[in-house]
């Protein structure tokens with residue numbers, strides 16, 4: 001049995017009368033990509049918030065390896081080893097790729113999330129940033145300003161920002177959004193290699209990418225996990241087809 005790195009246990013979150021996540025449990029094991037899919041409004045962002053620390057669950061617990069993260073701040077979770085990318089780009093456009101990646105490392109090392117502080121040319125920042133860019137095959141763009149990058153390259157930088165913090169688990173929120181076939185194929189190839197070092201919880205609407213990448217898939221509908229299994233099992237599950245795949249014309 002592979003080691004469980006991230007574990008969500010019985011997460012409940014209610015907004016007024018709406019049960020946005022209802023008793024959600026799932027785990028992420030070493031070496032895998034676990035995709036979380038579901039129609040709009042299923043509760044995916046609410047779940048991400050509870051994992052990342054921007055939302056407090058009403059009930060339930062979140063663990064990274066053996067450490068409970070439930071009451072921790074976003075910064076504490078990052079320091080513990082939870083890496084994440086965002087649905088909306090968080091990159092500073094005028095700055096170089098390298099500076100963007102270094103800023104995250106600096107924030108983590110200095111225990112401060114003031115991103116605009118000037119970054120020194122410090123090996124403690126440069127080395128992990130460069131290594132992360134190499135893993136995303138972007139070291140040749142290190143000193144290019146972000147505004148000159150293609151959309152696909154920006155996505156690679158966003159993943160590199162998370163990687164530079166040496167995470168134990170990665171939470172990727174719609175990394176394929178807006179990418180054409182070329183960008184999506186490139187990112188798929190990179191994530192396939194990356195998962196062997198850092199397991200990935202992938203929230204993604206691009207079903208082609210999900211079926212290509214995911215070792216396991218959990219399907220969230222109206223706040224509850226209605227199905228869970230490997231890609232083939234999920235593709236063929238009649239409940240999933242009716243509740244989700246039919247709904248998105250996939």
Ligand SMILES: Nc1ncnc2c1ncn2[C@@H]1O[C@H](COP(=O)(O)OP(=O)(O)OP(=O)(O)O)[C@@H](O)[C@H]1O
Nearest residue numbers: 015016018020038039040041042043044045046047
């Ligand atoms: N802060 C909030 N206050 C009240 N209701 C909320 C809040 N955040 C989310 N909701 C509701 O909770 C439900 C789940 O929303 P959520 O954003 O988690 O879904 P989602 O699966 O991420 O959707 P999408 O794929 O469109 O991003 C929705 O009905 C949404 O309107």
